[in-house]
Amino acid sequence: MEKVKIGTSDLEVAPINLGGNVFGWTLDETGSFDILDAFIEGGFNFIDTADTYAWWVNGTGGQSETIIGNWLKSRGNRDKVVIATKVGSETQAHPSDISKRHILKSVDESLQRLQSDYIDLYYTHFDDNKTPVEETLSAYEEVIRAGKVRYVAASNVSPARLEESFTAAETHGLPRYVALQPHYNLLERAGYETDYAPLVEKYGLTVFPYWALAAGFLTGKYRSEADLNKSVRGGGAKKYLNEKGLAVLDALDKVAAKHQSTPATVSLAWLLAQPHIGAPIVSATSKQQLATIFDAAKLTLDSEDLEELDNVSKP
Known part of the structure; x- marks a missing residue:
């Protein structure tokens, strides 16, 4: 399987990113x-x-990293996988925080849970919109120099603060982000394509979209309000139960039938066909769901498929 190089880093990943939120x-x-x-x-x-x-679930988190750490230890395969984790998100215990103090504390806690000496890709998860970008980047410089982190990336950071971060990195010789993790899928296009895509192009970032299947809506599982009870995550798909959402599902059904595939696979294949997309982030709770995800890496949509999906999903 052809791997994708992440930005200016030496990290190479296969084109699906397994989400550990479950x-x-x-x-x-x-x-x-x-x-x-x-x-x-x-x-x-x-x-x-x-x-x-x-x-x-518990007000503080940590369960996902702990499980991944136990798995890494039991399988002895740390050098075979690329692990991305994040810092700065709000919990019941603390607000969003990307101060140097919080980053230096959090990276050690993540490493302990992951039972690893290093993190391959460390994201600014949510911006607190008050810590100077130089402070955040200097914290990253410290943990990179210590060998605790290999590269840094950004998720929920505004275009303005992202641009400011690149300027600061260049001016002060601080680490620069190599990837972006935005909210992007067939039903959430405007924010990324308008505000972030130009920066992605300018700075050579690799993009790893989260909520790639729109909270499960793009699997086709939710086609009426009654369907929302099919999963504990069904409520997140409710906002897409409208004329546009159902039209996108119709187009996905048509393209999926043509390729003897599924709406979920086609949705991910559409993302992979977009510029700078490295690996959509998708979680799975069964091997059947994994098979659907895997198929996206093998499916090449033709120009007719892409045009049909583009027309019906335009912002």
């Missing part, structure tokens, strides 16, 4: 191990988590 939430440790094993056996190597997953 570990310790809708999947216990045994189930998480099964999914992680199957993911690696499928030829993929990129796992995404955060220090605060799943804070909505």
Whole structure:
């Protein structure tokens, strides 16, 4: 399988990023191990988590990193996988925080849970919009120099603060972000394509979209209000139950039928066909869901498919 190089780094990843937000939430440790094993056996190597997953269960988080750490230790495969985690997100215990003090404390806690000496890709998860970008980047410089982090990236950072971060990195010789993790999918295009895509192009970032399947809506599982009860995550898909959302599902059904595929696979294949997209982030709770995800890396949509999906999903 052809791998994608992340920005200016030397990290190379297969084109699906396994989301670890379900570990310790809708999947216990045994189930998480099964999914992680199957993911690696499928030829993929990129796992995404955060220090605060799943804070909505216990108020603080840490379960996802702990499970991944236990899995890494039991499998002895740390050098075979690329681990991304994040810092700065709000929990019941603390507000969003990307101060140097918080980063230096949090990175050590993440490493302990992951049972690893280093983190491959460390994200600014949420910007607190008050810490000077130089302070955040200097904290990253310290943890990179200590060998605790290899590269840094950004997730929920405004275009203005992102631009400011690159300027500061260049001016002061501080670490620069190599990737962006935005909210981007067939039903959430405007914010990324208008505000972030120009910066991605300008700074050579690799993009790893989160909520790549629009809270599960793009799987086709939710087609009426009654369907929302099919999953504990169904409520997140409710906002897409409108004329546009259903039109996108119709187009996905048509393209999926043409390729003997599924709406979820086609949705991910559409993302992979967009400029600078490295690996959509998708979580899975069953091997059947994983198979659907894996198929996206093998599906090449033609110009007719892309035009049909583009027309019906335009912002």
